[in-house]
Amino acid sequence: MKAWDVIVIGAGAAGLMCAAEAGKRGRKVLLLDHGKRIGRKILMSGGGRCNFTNYFVEPAAYLCGNPHFVKSALARYTQWDFIAMVEKHGIAYHEKTLGQLFCDDSAQEIVDMLVKECEDAGVTIRLRAEILDVERLGEGFMVAAAGQEDSCLSLVVASGGLSMPKIGASPFGYKLAEQFGLKVLPTRAGLVPFTLQPEDKETLEPLAGVSLPVVAESEDGTRFAESLLFTHRGVSGPSVLQISSYWQAGEQVRFELLPAGRLAQGVADSPNQELKTWLSRHLPKRLVEALLVREEWVREKITNKPLKQYVPKELAAIERLLSVWPLKPGGTEGYRTAEVTLGGVDTNELSSKTMMANKVPNLYFIGEVVDVTGWLGGYNFQWAWSAGWCAGQVV
Ligand SMILES: Cc1cc2nc3c(=O)[nH]c(=O)nc-3n(C[C@H](O)[C@H](O)[C@H](O)COP(=O)(O)OP(=O)(O)OC[C@H]3O[C@@H](n4cnc5c(N)ncnc54)[C@H](O)[C@@H]3O)c2cc1C
Structure with missing residues (x-):
């Protein structure tokens, strides 16, 4: 069994951000995904140009059982921080309407940027990794995926919501939360015709x-x-x-x-x-x-x-x-075409500063799997970046 400091499950928006941040702090990070491509939702977002954030991000633009929950993460890693990263990587972007920022060329640039951040931080990315089992192992966890067992101190769940099952969405995160006794609020399709x-x-x-x-x-x-x-x-x-x-x-x-x-x-x-x-x-x-x-x-x-x-x-x-x-x-039209999933891991179970489960030390939930849903217009990615960044500072 190989030992890691951190295992992140889900190489989407939140997982990539968290893995890169943890890696930058010198943590030994494994990022797992059951899909064969990294960041598939990022690639198809914003009509292929990824509406990666919004100039007007504010807590009121999020639906959540506890409207105060998002405040800390959004304040600590803001839209301006993400824009700075986009600019650092030389990605050209524009405001389309209502503060919505899109790549001039392609969403692929955002994925490439996050992968580069992960690579520079020494993150190991393993794709086609179907997670078979997760168990508590001392103060950390054992993760069995695709014929391999790995252990970690911190486990971060960034497996997203239920929308677009065709590109890898799964109820994995909700089931894992329940396995560890955390409350999951009922889910339903959002941002949907x-x-x-x-x-x-x-x-x-x-x-x-x-x-x-x-x-x-x-x-x-x-x-x-x-x-x-x-x-x-x-x-x-x-x-x-x-x-x-x-x-x-x-x-x-x-x-x-x-x-x-x-x-x-x-x-x-x-x-x-x-x-x-x-x-x-x-x-x-x-x-x-x-x-x-x-x-x-x-x-x-x-x-x-x-x-x-x-x-x-x-x-x-x-x-x-x-x-x-x-x-x-x-x-x-349901999850087939919905952009997001409402509901999910109850925010009362998590620290709003670190995203760690209050009653399961070293277990974190970030991104869409959490009961936080933003408006249309780049708000959902900003939540993924902010929550991923916050967990990345402490795992
Ligand atoms: C068509 C479409 C367009 C969108 N456009 C925008 C937009 O322009 N702007 C915006 O802000 N938001 C947009 N969204 C919403 C945005 O994509 C999500 O809110 C965001 O991707 C959530 O990030 P996440 O990291 O939590 O989950 P995801 O990005 O969905 O990543 C989850 C990852 O976990 C992996 N995974 C799932 N289950 C397992 C498992 N069992 N084992 C291993 N890995 C697993 C998945 O393969 C995936 O890679 C769009 C959504 C859709 C569907």
Whole structure:
């Protein structure tokens, strides 16, 4: 059995960062992954350009059972620290929108950068290593993987969440946490498109390809002003992905298709214009056609006529339908397409400074396997970098 100071399970974003940091401190580190490539999610992230962090990272951008938990790690290893590393490696990047930073060329550059950091720090990386068993061994651990047994003092679990099983996602980390008596909060898909209820399919499916800026709002009042995209399977786009993390099965989502007050302005500016024509000037035409046949509009008896002919009560109803367009999703597309997994190892079990399990000394959990989920826009990678860095300072 070979002895290491640190074994990190999962050569993804968090694991690579942690292994490199521990190696820099002179620790003898083994980084294991069951896949045949390093950082597969990094490679496919951000459409192949990796949205690696965000200028506006702040604790409020994270969902977590304990909203204070992320504060320490995000403050100790910030977006500016990661940007400095990216610049040190000469990687060109740009801000796309809303503070989101992407590589100019390819996500491969981020993987290469992290691998170089690991190599320079003397980290041993072993791929295709299916973990068969993990046991407590004195104050440390024994890890059996792919016909080999290794021991370590510190064991770091960075095996990620459940999204995209095709590229190696597994429940390994949750099972290991439970094996050591740690609480794991229920998991569900986040940053994921919605599917439609059967009754909405006929009206909304033909809208596939239509996209527009909206404000999406969940039942708990969380709001995101980003775009909405109709697809063949339902609705997607950044506003939907964001709000999906705040949505529970059976709930409604509301979309502000037109800002309140715009219709009143329309009545003043273009009183002779018919509603349908006016709406088509402000919204995609195919969406207008679909809206007018939707049940709520029919129930409100809204028919097409010049704007000046609508009485105030009717105008108020139209305004309401446009500013809180209700949609009750049938469900989500699930882990197959979700970018992240909500829930996971309960943060009450971990030290927010080191990520070590309070009741299992020398066992650490970092990255997405922990009950911390960020918004769309580089927040999830920043959590992985920050948590990985913090554990890397102490393992
Ligand atoms: C399509 C897509 C695009 C995304 N784009 C972005 C983006 O642009 N910006 C952003 O911030 N976030 C993005 N995310 C989210 C981001 O990828 C994750 O939050 C982040 O990768 C989590 O890092 P991690 O190290 O915890 O897990 P991962 O990066 O998933 O790494 C976990 C590693 O553990 C390995 N592993 C799993 N099980 C085992 C096991 N049993 N034995 C051994 N190894 C195991 C896996 O092979 C994997 O290499 C995206 C996600 C997806 C799916």
